[in-house]
Amino acid sequence: MSVPELIVLNKPYGVICQFSAHEKHPTLKQYVSLPNVYPAGRLDTDSEGLLLLTANGRLQAKIAHPKYKLIKTYWAQVEGKTDNERIQQLADGVNLGDFITQPAQVQLVNAADSARLWPRVPPIRERKTVTDFWLQIRISEGKNRQVRRMCAKVGWPCLRLVRVGIGQLDVFSLKLPLGKWQAVNPKDLS
Template sequence: MVTSLIAFNKPYGVICQFSEHDTHPSLKNFITLPEFYPAGRLDTDSEGLLLLTNDGKLQTKIASPKFKLPKTYWAQVEGIAVPSAINQLQKGIELKEFVTQPAKVKIIAAPTCLWQRAPPIRERKAIPTSWLSITITEGKNRQVRRMCAAVGFPCLRLVRVQIGEFNLFEHSLALGKWQALTENNLFS
């Protein structure tokens, strides 16, 4: 079988490009397959599941909001999340240039399966944190971070854990590692 789709567990601080960068490691430091490109992006300060492909049609199917492929994130936010904020996120948030589609959002316990982040998040003794599971079908620039900030709960840590049917932890994909997939792993 020829590999046309891979899943990568992107560490914090890695930039989502293959070309060299002055201050950040790039995908080139982890993936040596030729002609693969990200199907969507993760900010340098976000972690977790990134899909890459060498098939342009598949890249569009994964990244385009037209196909509404759900993406689930675990967000550690500053403060104790309240039901009114969850309701706002679930209905859609007005950001500067667009209104987000409704999201699936719930408060979760601090995940025990996550790796230690390097460097660790800044913690303030007087301000507690909460964890949210947020599923969106869009994926605009820094969308989840902006949504959380708009309801008064800035993101301290953001980890994408699932795209479509593929879950990072169900497949035991270690930090900084990648594995080959098929479309069946994503689409039911």
């Protein structure tokens, strides 16, 4: 079987970004049966959405390394009420203690757009007394748990995090169902 140069997986919640067996979580091996492909970047176990995989080491490094400034687009469902000042804090860069984030592009996601997402399994815990809303956050860094940490730092705990885009690829135009993958042209990233 010929392995495509680049594939994109719509990773479900709870799947760990490794192929070797894990005692608690399903792995990528349960979704991608191609030999010798590896994640180009990571997506936390409790995050969902687009994950790129390749067998090409140079391509993997180019995708994952921050110097190439590949934009990743996240939709974060956060707890609280909208506040332009906090949105501006996220956009300007947030001091997370171990580093200050680069400026981000941040905007609200309207309810009709967020309804396009698949249901999360298991669903998030909803509380009648606590409001929530969706933010779109576009960054080129992608350090460990960065978007979750950014949101928490400005007082908006992240309830659900979905990576909806990497470069020019996005989950909606790909029409990629949850847990499925497809081959893409690396040129489609930029």
